[in-house]
Amino acid sequence: MMWMLHVLLYTLLYNRSSVCSYVCPEKCVCEPAASVQCYRVQSVPLGIAGDVRKLNLGYNHIKEIKGRELSGLPGLEEVILSSCGVEQVDANTFRAQKHLKSLDLQKNKLRHLPRGLPSSLEILHMGHNRIHVLQESALHGLKRLHVLNLQNNMITTVRANILSALLKLEFLYLDGNKIETLQGSLRLPVLNLFSLANNKISSVPSAFFSSLGLLKTLDLSSNLLTKVPHNLPQALIHLNLDRNQIRLLKSRDLAQLCDLTTLSACHNRLVSVDGGLRLPNLTVLELAGNQLRLLPSRLSTKLEKVDCGQNQIQEVTHQQLSGLRHLKHLFLENNTIRQFEPNALRDCVHLTNLALEQNLLSTIPHGLPESLVRLDLKGNHITTIQDRALKPLKRLRVLNLRNNRLSSLAAMNLLPRLKTLYLEGNLWNCTCELLKVKRALLARDVDISTEFCTEPVHSSLDIWQAYIMAQETCEEQNRDFLPESHTVNTDNEEYDDYDF
DSSP states (O other), rough: HHHHHHHHHHHHHHHHHHHHHTOOTEEEEEEEEEEEEEOSSSSTTTTOTTTTOOOEEOSSSOOOOOGGGGGTTTOOOOOTTSSSOOOOOTTTTTTTTTTTTTEOOOOOOOOSOOOSTTTTTTTTEEOOSOOOOHHHHTTTTTTTTOOEOOOSSSHHHEEEEEEETTTTTTTTOTTTOOOOOOEOOOOOTTTOOOEESSSOOOOOOOOOOOOTTOOOOOOOOOOSSSEEEOOOTTSSEEEESSSOOEEEEEOOOOOTTTOEEEEEEEEOOEEEEEEOOTTTTOEEEOSSSSSSSSOOOOOTOOOEEEEEEESOOOOOOHHHTTTOOTTTTEEESSSOOOOOOOOTTTTTTTOOEOOOOSSSSSSEEEEEEESSSEEEEETTTOOOOHHHHHHTOOOOOOOOTTTTTOOOOOOGOOOOTOEEEOOOOSOOOOOHHHHHHHHHHHHOOOOOOOTOOOSOOOOOHHHHHHHHHHHHHHHHHHOOOOOOOOOOOOOTTTOOOOOO
16 A cells, blocks of 8 residues: 555656646636637746646737746747737747747737747747838747748838848738838748738839749739739749739739739739730739720630620620630620620630629620620610520520610510529510410519519509509400410539629
């Protein structure tokens, strides 16, 4: 029995630190997996177990972080101090944390990057602070850093040499600052994503991006650029130039981007796309909100989405869209299109979504591809619907004809898969024939407005009486009406890839 007591006492003494680790400080929650989260504290709580790996102090009221407060926590791997109102972090506060990988100091009041950060750090979040200047001394030694988030600070200048020590950096966020000047040549050999969106950049040095050999995503949206920067990295896959002041897209500025799949230059001042954009792997082209009078031609045959809405385009021709066999989404809304060449989309055999609302079309274009699932023609000048325009559209499920000049409606039995029909804002003449079409649509469970052709347009007593009589006549004529069945097997809906 005595030897058992000796063993028990030895075990208790040997594992004393382990036992103590289960004593959780006041106002804190301690998880079994060495994680501590504290609430309503004004400093780092005393008594936190020395083996803790994750410390979450976010959303507290901590103005200053002192070095000695974390000195007894050498095993920390992740520290969260976001939204605490932190104004000061002592130099070398995290020096003892040799295993620290992630530090989150977002949404505080810091004016500088903390100094003396451990070389083990991989993720540093400093967004939404008051940092004006990047200091090389603060970043020195962070050779394992993968993510640096400095968005929404007050940085005005980016000097490439200050960031050059971050040899493992993959993601760099500088969006939402006040950056006006970029200097030098950025040498970050494994950088994958770089965001400079929402700054005040008007020009970029020709060598600034040239050494970013693995850069895949570059966001320069919401700046003051008047032209596409020179020497963009050849490995780019996604390029965002939205909301600048660019007037021309020149092929010589983009020709080297053979891997580019997404190009967005919406809401610029584009009047021309020089020489086309025949980038071999481009699948998404977004040019909405510019001043284009013509659709770009000679486009990449791999394109799946083209958005040229909110421009000044007046016509659509087959030459502009020839060869686009993979195109699925074409957005041309809010232009001034009057002419739509018959069969202009004959090469677009996989097109599912066509947006032509708010144009000047007087008829539904002829020769639209059979693959269409959604067709939006709201806000045009359409007065009649011709059967030959609807007949090919065997897969159409959504048709928007709001706010046109229609008085009658062609038989919708030409659209066997129609599910939703928007008709409001037209000048309907509610004849017996139109009411018959309405009944047929409702019998097929097509979603249409229940107010369609239920009230007279005029208030004249004589016209009202005539309307009532016409309604009664229609009731008698259609009492025994049974709509023809147009049920179609839809088990294989290979073209239903559209967004409402």
